[in-house]
């Protein structure tokens with residue numbers, strides 16, 4: 227594996243069967259992400275962006291090929307092993323924040339750390355630090371419904387990176403925000419990626435934000451190619 231490559235997809239295929247039809251969504255994807263690299267995935271609706279993010283993020287298994295994370299082939303690992311890798315090494319952010327409504331921002335960010343087995347005090351300190359980093363340190367005790375859309379998305383990003391993953395998969399993370407707020411959330415995300423050395427694959431329809439990332443790729447005939 228080339229130096230600094232964190233995740234690599236090799237010959238990845240993904241097919242869905244719909245009735246008697248076989249839909250080929252990923253058809254031999256070769257793609258990799260390096261440490262600290264932020265890559266925009268720009269493709270039309272239905273091209274397979276979510277399928278790519280879910281397969282790379284070990285939520286779906288490839289039908290052929292493999293996903294190699296930090297040198298470890300993950301395609302044929304057991305479900306339990308894949309879940310453990312997801313919990314520790316992969317963060318997800320979606321268009322809608324999916325925060326737990328009955329918990330505060332701080333508690334939402336503590337949750338994945340507690341699931342991983344970290345002591346409460348440590349989880350709380352890290353959550354507070356991430357909130358500060360996302361510039362919403364004063365909002366820690368607010369519940370999601372008491373936060374603006376941009377603040378909610380910052381909390382969701384902080385939660386996704388709470389366990390210091392190697393890779394972040396983001397599916398339209400600013401898709402639900404107005405352009406100015408989207409820009410601010412992107413700035414915070416971008417600073418976090420650079421500071422932590424994460425590798426991030428970010429599906430977006432926002433060409434302005436895509437232009438600010440390190441690289442842009444698209445899906446064409448089930449393959450990842452430069453955009």
Ligand SMILES: Nc1ncnc2c1ncn2[C@@H]1O[C@H](COP(=O)(O)OP(=O)(O)OP(=O)(O)O)[C@@H](O)[C@H]1O
Nearest residue numbers: 242243244251269270271272273274275276277278
């Ligand atoms: N579980 C499934 N079973 C059958 N078909 C599926 C399944 N999941 C996705 N598809 C199909 O695969 C194609 C790609 O879907 P995907 O959600 O990856 O696209 P996308 O590029 O993320 O689209 P969007 O931008 O609209 O979210 C679509 O035609 C979709 O209908």
